[in-house]
Amino acid sequence: MTTYFPEVKKPIRYEGPDSRNPLAFKWYKADRKVGGKTMAQHLKFAVAYWHTFKGTGADPFGGPVYDRPWDVGATPLEVAHNTLDAAFEFITKLGAPYYCFHDRDIAPEGDTINETNRNLDDIVKRAKRKQRETGVKLLWGTACLFAHPRYTHGAASNPDPHVFAMAASQVKRALEATVELGGTGYVFWGGREGYISLLNTNMKQEREQIAALFHLAVDHAKKIGFKGMFFVEPKAKEPSNHQYDFDAAHTLNFLREFGLMDRFMLNIEANHATLATHSFEHELVTAAGAGKLGSLDINRGEEGVGWDTDNFAMDARSCTLAMSIILAQRGLRYGGLNFDAKVRRGSFDTIDLFYAHVAGMDAFARGLLVAQKLKDDGVLDQIVRDRYAGWRRGMGRKILQGKTTLTQLETWAARQGEPAKVSGRQEMIEGILNDYLYATKID
Amino acid sequence: MTTYFPEVKKPIRYEGPDSRNPLAFKWYKADRKVGGKTMAQHLKFAVAYWHTFKGTGADPFGGPVYDRPWDVGATPLEVAHNTLDAAFEFITKLGAPYYCFHDRDIAPEGDTINETNRNLDDIVKRAKRKQRETGVKLLWGTACLFAHPRYTHGAASNPDPHVFAMAASQVKRALEATVELGGTGYVFWGGREGYISLLNTNMKQEREQIAALFHLAVDHAKKIGFKGMFFVEPKAKEPSNHQYDFDAAHTLNFLREFGLMDRFMLNIEANHATLATHSFEHELVTAAGAGKLGSLDINRGEEGVGWDTDNFAMDARSCTLAMSIILAQRGLRYGGLNFDAKVRRGSFDTIDLFYAHVAGMDAFARGLLVAQKLKDDGVLDQIVRDRYAGWRRGMGRKILQGKTTLTQLETWAARQGEPAKVSGRQEMIEGILNDYLYATKID
Amino acid sequence: MTTYFPEVKKPIRYEGPDSRNPLAFKWYKADRKVGGKTMAQHLKFAVAYWHTFKGTGADPFGGPVYDRPWDVGATPLEVAHNTLDAAFEFITKLGAPYYCFHDRDIAPEGDTINETNRNLDDIVKRAKRKQRETGVKLLWGTACLFAHPRYTHGAASNPDPHVFAMAASQVKRALEATVELGGTGYVFWGGREGYISLLNTNMKQEREQIAALFHLAVDHAKKIGFKGMFFVEPKAKEPSNHQYDFDAAHTLNFLREFGLMDRFMLNIEANHATLATHSFEHELVTAAGAGKLGSLDINRGEEGVGWDTDNFAMDARSCTLAMSIILAQRGLRYGGLNFDAKVRRGSFDTIDLFYAHVAGMDAFARGLLVAQKLKDDGVLDQIVRDRYAGWRRGMGRKILQGKTTLTQLETWAARQGEPAKVSGRQEMIEGILNDYLYATKID
């Protein structure tokens, strides 16, 4: 069988923190135990089919630049077969346990819905076999409801119900493919479910249309026995000027409004947080606070840049805080850490894909180690607990229990006089966090 | 009696579009009928006590610069009396029908809660008399829960329940003052109800604390017979790095989560929309779509500037679109158009306050005229209606009614083939809007 | 001959402000005299070949969506011929006097430099004939040094001098084509002359490389008798994360550093100003202040959006201020108003191109009328002149002439005591500007 990555002869190995080999792990060691679970169990890394195998390097100012050896074939389906082979070779050599796909990444759209469905069926069959052979698993599937010209004005939110129906057909099949391949999640990312101009848009109705699609998907999931979770992936903007799932809170508002909280969780992406002017942690905590942190798209935006750059995440602080939030909720049952990241346009070579994923896996592995240490030591947790101690007793408790009135509170306040000014100790806490982040004794 | 604005001898008059007198209205004419109501009925302008009478011109890089003739007195209460006189002189000469206040704008905080309450009572009594004498009304009241050092870590969201109680006491009294003065709204703007750092913050609990305060206020409102509406005013950030009421959708999410949708609407501010990277229209449409557009803070942010500048709104397009949204929902029952805007630090003179408000009232008056014309002609509305026509019949209707399935939709889609690509006509619509905005025949 | 725009049978006509025909001008009337010159002389509109005839509607989340009737042909050259026909039909029907192009817009790149050059020669010959037949003129030309994969790491700034030479070859030919077609300007827009990451970049040297190309172009211009002006078009970022010509001031710094001020001016784009967090006016005034405002790319960015949207400019205030700045410097000798704007992805139809350009031309025509009126009345100019009066006499004059010392100034200051606080009158000025912008008596 053809090898697409001859420069990586064997699976990437763990060589430890002192290695300077960019094709080795310094921190990620699949079977290393951290807080009772292995790293592989904690870090459900998934390779993103679209960026890693279907990415072309194109951007708004230039077309495709990569010459991928798998991007060849007499027919679109043959190209898809080669791409599938390359994908499983890469994932296996990398040692990532999962992958994620859009329907159109893995199988080409045909001239008719029937042909499209046949293409998908063909690939799903092959992928299933590949999964069995390699042990690689599907984390989640999704439908690409933004690339085709018909979705220019939206998919579910399109002014034309005919387009909605086309989208519905894709969701149906992508969901069935996800079930067939054992995926534990199904994602909705509404790239064009938003508007370019409010002047020609009925926003209220468009949101109702999207809710209708979600309900249809839930119904279908029940019918076909999908036991996994639905995820919505918020993004503030791009390509639309406003996307209805702007951020975690917008999405929660939507799910609450349309009675969808039961079957949906959120898939939080770091760079999408940035586009909403939030930190990644903010979005993660928002989702987790509502019991809805389902999965993560791990990447990073460029500082000061206003579009989605999808760089590989490498920042110690950010990776550590993300893992802390995940540890605090005891893991991600349905989701994982999906590499929704792409190598730069100028990283032309297939080997660059390895450099990027290896460094990214290491960044989160180190983040996990520090997060576990923070958890074990409990220093930061304790500081926060102590800070709010007043709410677990006396009047604080009564307030939260709804057992008081403004009148009682005024009397209580008047009796006590001016509250003490208590430092929030932010700089001390940041210093402590740094001590952990750059400690010499992690390994 | 002292006059504080001797340079404006008589109330500002309407002189029509050809006037070049900066102290005359070109468009605003209180009794002019527009679509069956007078301009005064449509445009419930309120002067913001804090900016216009209590503003000092201070900013983070320099202290107070204004020498207001009313900012004098032997005691804080005497200063408050003079300020009240100046306020009613200004509002009357301007011809605005309403004002808005924070408790601390109109009455000084004392050394104890009791003293503070006495101060407030004193001023409320005087203000009531002034209202009766002048016909000026209170639009809404609120409590200043951000300026005092005790609120540094938040008011309702403070880690210390003692601070919560102080805030509760203020809310109680500010609400009672609002009732006494006939205000139809009570606003919560949570300037420090957010965080500076997630590292020392329990966001989940802080949001519960805020909800507790809102419920307490609702209970108290019932007890004291407040018939008006509660408003939450979203703002993305500043002074906190993240404010929990980030924008309209965040706030709706909060109200839904904590069962507060019944008694609350939103007070949408233009500059706060900008800080959330939204347009003013976006926030207005979001609130209106949920039936929750209660009131507006009319101002404007500077292009490319990342903090709240609170400039006076003057842009024709923005004012027109705002008025269109208000016309579409048939007005603002409980709220109005509050000038949450301040003259620049370098606009030292009291006359500058007149220049600013006059130009601002004119901008919205012209916006109303264009909006009414757009509504009467119905051109833009019809374009949007036509665009979504497919959803009012056949399969479109079924989808919205929940009477179909993914399977049926796939069959339907497959039968119909590829949907037509229909232009969204954005540029044509923008051109038409411009024709209205700059038409010569408005007046 | 084929007509590509059958829906527009005759050239767009002027129908005056009361017309509601979206295919007629309300303000633009080519032969109307404004301040001694015709509108056509003031408003040197140019249609941008790339957006209007070569735009596909593609964006980062979806491929081409337009079905242009001219985008057909057995060979790339035949497509180019058809496109050229369509372009001149459009420009003629629109009534714009100019167009602008990149080499790759008008003629396809071949397999070798020689073939490419032959293609360009062929098209230039045809375009010249078309220009003669229609009276349409070339405003400026440029070379596309960003789309081809070879320019991924920059053109002049590429780490590989071989790529520099490819770019040099393009500049040579594009400059020669510009001369042949009578263009009065040649533009450098350095889309990839910047960096994606500082970590792999030698910024100092890359800037020297760019300077080398500019000097080479100046030398060649002399040799071939180019009498026009070179323009640099600043842009902050996109596609690079930092472009060396970030904004007007960065570009002036570059021109000064490398001794290029003599032969270069700036081409200022509105949306690029936005990306640098500046207003359009700021960039125009910066360039004009250095005597370097050469040409304008007229478009507009979306509020709150961090990438280049290139909307058609329609805002009255912005168009008026731009025209005021141009009037103040007595026009644009070498440049004009280039429509570097595109219809939205969803404006699928060729007729949308007309809607957009007509509304855009009208917006600037109205801007010109208001700007001329502002100039004639001189109200705003006088306010500013008066404000700085102190600098034209006494100590103010001495300071600017360099005829004093810190010691003398201290003595002078001490003698005079505290300066008066003089209002900047910003709100009054904004109100006056609004009076002009929305006056009923422009026409």
Next chain:
Amino acid sequence: MTTYFPEVKKPIRYEGPDSRNPLAFKWYKADRKVGGKTMAQHLKFAVAYWHTFKGTGADPFGGPVYDRPWDVGATPLEVAHNTLDAAFEFITKLGAPYYCFHDRDIAPEGDTINETNRNLDDIVKRAKRKQRETGVKLLWGTACLFAHPRYTHGAASNPDPHVFAMAASQVKRALEATVELGGTGYVFWGGREGYISLLNTNMKQEREQIAALFHLAVDHAKKIGFKGMFFVEPKAKEPSNHQYDFDAAHTLNFLREFGLMDRFMLNIEANHATLATHSFEHELVTAAGAGKLGSLDINRGEEGVGWDTDNFAMDARSCTLAMSIILAQRGLRYGGLNFDAKVRRGSFDTIDLFYAHVAGMDAFARGLLVAQKLKDDGVLDQIVRDRYAGWRRGMGRKILQGKTTLTQLETWAARQGEPAKVSGRQEMIEGILNDYLYATKID
């Protein structure tokens, strides 16, 4: 003598990376040798008088919150004396070698220029003695030309030359104080040297006025024997909407335009870079590339926040890259690392000042260690050198030497055919950098 920091009994000590004492250094050890110099020689830390000793915690939504024990006294001068004592106690206990001040931080403004000057003289005398006693040195001085109401419309750029003269007087005295105290730098930060609105501003002349002040300062420096360097500190905006020294490139443009390159360098602040949408590294490299990196204001902005937050810098990557740039230019002769950072409003206690500075010094000390290791190993440097190898030979060299023409380049390019696509290896480089940043063997 009073102690103001009784909770810190002895100077902060080095305890090494394994310490968890927030009042000890883990990385900073003054006498540790790194690349031939001690840490103290490399890291010329300066404490910022304004934030650390004069900061009140006030922000736009609330007044002062700190109760500093030194902020007491019967007269302003007595307060100044106490503050000076506290400052030297703090700096000494912290172990920082330098401090920086504005004239108004250290000495109160009087009712007249003469009184003001006497106040300054008094304090300078005391400070000189304190410096001698403690060994603490002045890094640089500056004048506060933004806080006083008279500077509302600018200092040097004010429309009124009288205000210019007031500023000139301050600069004169602040410069003299700097000389007296042995400062090696004098900084201009033009907080209000910009505009709020272009409508009332003559930008061209305002920039000339600023240049006039700089030339006056240069002349005076010569007269009084100032051997140090002048620095301009760029900032994009705030409090003005546009500051003329927007960023490093704007400032260089200004210095070039007005013939000031000889006597001026730049003082680059991290948070100011952020406000210009640049990274800190970008600004440092821009300044260094022009031979003008003179000094650094070390701090950090909050992610997604549009104003100057001046947090303490703690990020390993950023600190390391900054130190790498400094090492590459062999240090900062005239400047240093000034802590232009403040504790958060809610960090009420004086001990918080220690937590913050200790963590900040450690972050840069660790950055220095990693930077030196990167330099010693030369891995990243070599990658960049190799990337541009083509420019040091053959045609590349000729281009940079100006010894070729477009015609020759075209011939050369045509002969060679299409250039190879060479990967920029960004992800590999980022991975290598991470290996160094989080290596276990730094210490």
